[in-house]
Amino acid sequence: MNWPSLLMLVFIGLALVLIGYLVGTASVKPAGPADADIIFAAELSTHHALAMRMAGLAGQYSDDPEIRHVAFEIETDRIEQAGRVKGWSDVWKQPPQTAKDVERPALDRVDPAEVTALRRLTGTEFDIAFLQLMLRHDETGIALAKLAVTKARTSAVRVHAKTVRAQQMTEVETLESLLAARTSRTSRY
Template sequence: MGSSENDADQAEASAVEPEEPAPAERTGWSRWVVIGGTLIAVLLVGAAIGVFATRLTDGSDAVPATPGAGSVEVGFAQDMSVHHLQAVTMAGWARDHSTDPEIRQLAFDIERTQTEQVGRMKGWLMLWDQPEQATGAYMTWMTEPMGHAGMQMPTSSPAGGAPMPGMATDADLAKLRSLSGRALDVEFLQLMLRHHQGGVAMAEYAQDHTSNDAVKALCRSMLVSQGAEMDQMKLMLKGRDAQPLPAP
């Protein structure tokens, strides 16, 4: 009699307890939650830094002049955010689809760094009461040759469909997503190296043409981090018997 009661209790308990997902399913789900949560947190931290970094100048209580529409500061923040977000997209794809630990680590580092920088620039735009994206053509804030190569950016999209220097075209992105193995790794390195080269030229121009200390500081940070990553990617391409793409 006691045994029958225990069996009934166990049957009732098993009927109401939800089934746990398989270990592999839990691992995949948890991984996406962690990655997504981390990137959102990084973006928010960047936005907070962007807001507070512009409130002080040289450690004093003076509030710097608010950059207006069409200024180097606003144009840089708007366009570099778009530029960075494509790098984040490419890095996220490589991190999830490459089997090479070195590629995956590089992609993660780029994704995290540039997500934080996007948050910082969006924080500035919010503080300056400016839209997150320009309503007209890209790069109109650049009126002189830029970068060491003296590139002049036209006010319309250049040939090939890339909206800004170094950015991948839709065809480039489609090709990246179609590849696997070594071919994926090489394509990612080539596209990201060219992407960095274009971004560095933009950061150099902004650094040289702004008087805003926070913008100058971020440009310096970009030049240091992306310079180191470009050197690393050149070595990684060489180690995979591949060459960089022509510079933008």
Template sequence: MKRIVILALVLAAAGLPATGCGSTGRTTLAVESAPDAPAASTPAADHNGKDVMFAQMMIPHHRQAVEMAKLAEGRAVSDQVKELAGKIEAAQEPEIRTMSGWLTAWGAQVPGERGMPMDHDMPGMMSGQAMEELKGLKGAAFDRAFLTMMIQHHEGAVAMAGQEQAEGVHEPARRMAADIVAGQSAEIATMRRLLR
């Protein structure tokens, strides 16, 4: 009797049924109770559609902000505007790379340099005409247009990030969204002061 009990314990430890082929109950139980099922740790298990949308929309949104910021170097007259533009570029380029990595890991489309079809629906995005007008300005006129446009741009990003905080589940994306809300809200306040 002891041998049967020991054999049953050895087989159970190995995940094999202790009875004949006709009994599948224990095998099923062993699989169901196995800790750390692989599906729980896959990239697909830690995000939802809102996370994908956040990254796909924020990448082209950030790219436009970086494009605007780069214009300031040769066109702005205010050192404060140039400094702010440098901060925007330094903060948003790494975020673009991070979000692109998420999308790749999730098997989702990474927006190309020309963006995606929904770009025009994004809050705060500048039209092509507005961007061309900004490129044609220099000095104080550039500074004023840049600040006015970037406030609108940042307000759009804050709104999108707030939606991710409310509906996304990917913790790194939610943390980035919180950083965007905090950082860009502070920059909006700075830009409003500079416009006075």
């Protein structure tokens, strides 16, 4: 066999491999999101909006630098995550959903009225109430993330849910420590 014939066979072989790949990938579409993915995105969006609201209040009403710092961290983190979830909804071409549009796997343990009531508090009383509400709120986030880890179809959602769960578990430890320090101060009087 001469070189031109060999080159022609190699070219034909590569063309067949490429055609096979293109036909194979065209017929196998990636799986779209499952209901669990969509519910997680919708719930996390609603959940984070409430966290950002609470953190924003702490930034405004707390005089304690530690509380203001943790509130800033919470707000910044939740803004980034809310953007990510919005991106998923855009890619999935899912309309923005509110909590009433989907089955709620883990009802938030914080009533928005409790958040509004924070505005009437000041000083250590505000700080303690903020920490208690945020702790209850994070427990809901952990439960929501745990559900998504086991039920979500898309790997991006599962990976993000694992990250959310780990991050909020760490945050719970921080909030508990801050709360313990403030409740021990108030119980001395």
